[in-house]
Amino acid sequence: MAAEKMAMRGISKSFGNVKALSGxxxxxxxxxxxxxxxxxxxxxxxxxxILVGLCRADAGEIRVDGEPIRLSAPREALDHGIAMIHQELYPVLDMTVADNIFLGREIRRPGFGRLNLVDVRAENAKAALLLAEMGLDAAPTARMRDLSVAETQLVEIIKALSQGAGIIVMDEPTSAITERETERLFFHIGRLKKAGVSIIYISHKMNEIFRISDRVTVLRDGCLVDSRPAAELDPESLVRLMVGREIEDVYPGRGRIAPGEPLLTVRGLSDGRKFHDVSFTLRRGEILGVAGLMGAGRTEMAECLFGLRPKSAGEVAVRGNVRDIRSPRDAIACGMALISDDRKQKGLNLAGTVGENIGLLGLRSFCRRGVISRKLEQAAVDSHMSRLGVRAESSGTPVAALSGGNQQKAVLAKWLLAEPEIMIFDEPTRGIDVGAKHEIYLLMNELAARGKAILMISSEMNEIIGMSDRVIVLADGELAGELGRDGLTQEAIMALASHL
Ligand SMILES: Nc1ncnc2c1ncn2[C@@H]1O[C@H](COP(=O)(O)OP(=O)(O)OP(=O)(O)O)[C@@H](O)[C@H]1O
Ligand SMILES: [Mg+2]
Known part of the structure; x- marks a missing residue:
């Protein structure tokens, strides 16, 4: 094995009664x-x-290059050459891309005495180089808030790389980027490895793990299950180590029933910016996949359908009646739901408990003679939490204390409880572990079988192919084509998505 760069020993951590890590x-x-x-x-x-000093361990020690280190702030981690790209990104939204990259180590202009002004020009020029090197098409002067989730993530990666860190932690870096961007990241990981940089990689994506890992360590319930060279593992044995049981087929089969009447008819929809002239019909009982590359306009289209973004042209009919949906309230009144891919900003009330978040939209169904039945609410919340495997101490736990994947499950549970007729899922299983993915797919099938209509935006090719009855492909904001079950192959989707 390569020389040891870093070692954590006997790390334990509890949050209240939750033992998050044991030795x-x-x-x-x-x-x-x-x-x-x-x-x-x-x-x-x-x-x-704990490794980057954002959280303090109850017990254990960390050594870097053989020397014990003590961290009390993330800045100190950087002094030891450790950087982390977080699962939940925390960019300062009003900053420019360059400001963000050089945050805390600004390039100063010499010769201004004690004033030491930031050399914006030099920062922008250097940032432009770093962006180009990463192949990211964004201006150094662009605001962080105007970047997509994927672009933000790439900027964070650039930031870590440019800090010259010897250890880089990547917490689900590819959960929000497309295959092409993932390839680019892997290319950079390969370069870093050659340069002697060590990488800790967290991902739920099985195929990635086998491509880039030298070693794999599996945790379960805060305990170490196993740590082995990747070459000694295969996907099946890895899943078994993770969930403690076999999962036959992640994508459950579904008896194909003939779809019913149209529930959502979209004609020539445009927002005048990100997508143009999109038309399709979504029928009762079907799962319509929406494929496309990052930036193809899929999320924007979903937001427009849901009243979060104004339309500039086109018509939307729900159950055959043309409706003017101008706000999420209008959309919900039409029986629609949007399960967003951006849970922090749109999906959850982070100040609330898990139960409050999940129960929020189902309130009407818990009412008996105009009074909310807390008992009914509690029962419904509990059953959805256990069905989706939301891991929290109780429904009274603050939703902000949940792990990333469990927050995503809470968003899903919330919408499932609301029982809408038309469900738009935007990247429904992003950051979700394999076992829970299977449960979510079963639920989607069940919803379709019960006569709901599902529009599923996904960047995961296997998910699109494994779950959709039909697929529409968006490319550069336009409808590039439609594929039925029979013609549904990765090649056919890619050809449409990239205008081949
Ligand atoms: N600040 C906190 N307060 C209370 N509990 C917490 C806090 N942070 C984490 N936990 C709990 O610690 C446990 C481990 O969470 P962690 O975020 O490390 O999981 P994870 O393996 O990264 O999961 P995921 O794949 O969903 O990201 C969970 O039960 C979580 O709810
Ligand atoms: Mg996590």
Whole structure:
């Protein structure tokens, strides 16, 4: 094995009654890619937050280059050459891309005495180089708020790389980027490895893990299950280590029933910016996949359908009646739901408890003679939490304390409880572990079988192919084509998505 760069020994951490980590040993070789796996809530992010000083361990020690280190702030981690790209990105939205990259280590202009002004020009020029090197098409002067989730993530990656860190932690870096962008990231990981940089990689995507990992460590319920060279593992054995049981087929089969009447008819819809002239029909009982590359306009289209973004042209009919949907309230009144891919900004009330978040939209169905039945609400919330495997101490836990994947499950549970007729899922299983993915697919099938109509935007090719009855493909904001079950192959989708 490569020379040891970093070692964590006997790391333990509790949050109240939750034992998030129990005596974990984790080490990292120089130039090694060490992948950390485990179900949602297993303790992966917590272990890494301890490594970068964002969270203090109750017990255990950390050594870097053989020397014990003590961290009390993330800035100190950087002094030891450790950087982290977070699962939940925390960019300062009003900053420019360059400001964000150089945050805390601004380039100063010489010769201004004690004033030491920031050399904006130099920062922009250097940022432009870094952006180009990463192949990211964004201006250094662009505001962080105007970047997509994927672009933001790439900027964070650039930031870590430019800090010259010897250890980079990547917490689900590819959960929001397309295959092409993932390839680009892997290319950079390969370069970093060669340069002796060590990488800790967290991901739920099985295929990635086997491509880039030298070693894999599996956590379950805060305990170390196993740590092995990737070459000694295969996907089946890895899933078994993670969930403690076999999963036959992640994509459950579904008896294809003839779809019913149109529930949503979209004609020539445009927002005048990101997508143009999109038409399709979504029928009762079907799952219509929406494929396309990042930036193809899929999320924007969903937001427009849901009244979050104004339309500039076109017509939307719900159950055959043309409706003017101008706000999410209008959309919900039409029986629509949008399960967003951006849970922090649109999906959850972070100040509330898990139960309050999940129960929010189902309130009407808990009413008996105009009074909310807390008992009915509690029962419904509990059943959805256990069905989706939302791991929280109780429904009274603040939703902000949940792991990333468990927050995503809470968003899903919330909408499932509301029982809308038309459900738009935007990247429904992003950041969700394999076991829970299977449950979500079963639920989607069940919803379709019960006569709901599902529009599923996904960048995961397997998910699109495994779950859709039909697929429409968007490219550069336009409808590039439609594929039925029979012609549904990765090649056919890619050809349409990239205008081949
Ligand atoms: N600030 C906190 N307060 C209370 N509990 C917390 C806090 N942070 C994490 N936890 C709990 O610790 C456990 C481990 O969470 P962690 O975020 O490390 O999981 P994870 O393995 O990264 O999961 P995911 O795959 O969903 O990202 C979970 O039960 C979580 O609810
Ligand atoms: Mg996590």
């Amino acid at each position: 974990i040993d984790f080490s990292l070789g120089r130039g090694e890619v060490h992948t950390l796996m485990g179900e949602n809530g297993a303790g992966k992010s917590t272990l890494m937050k």
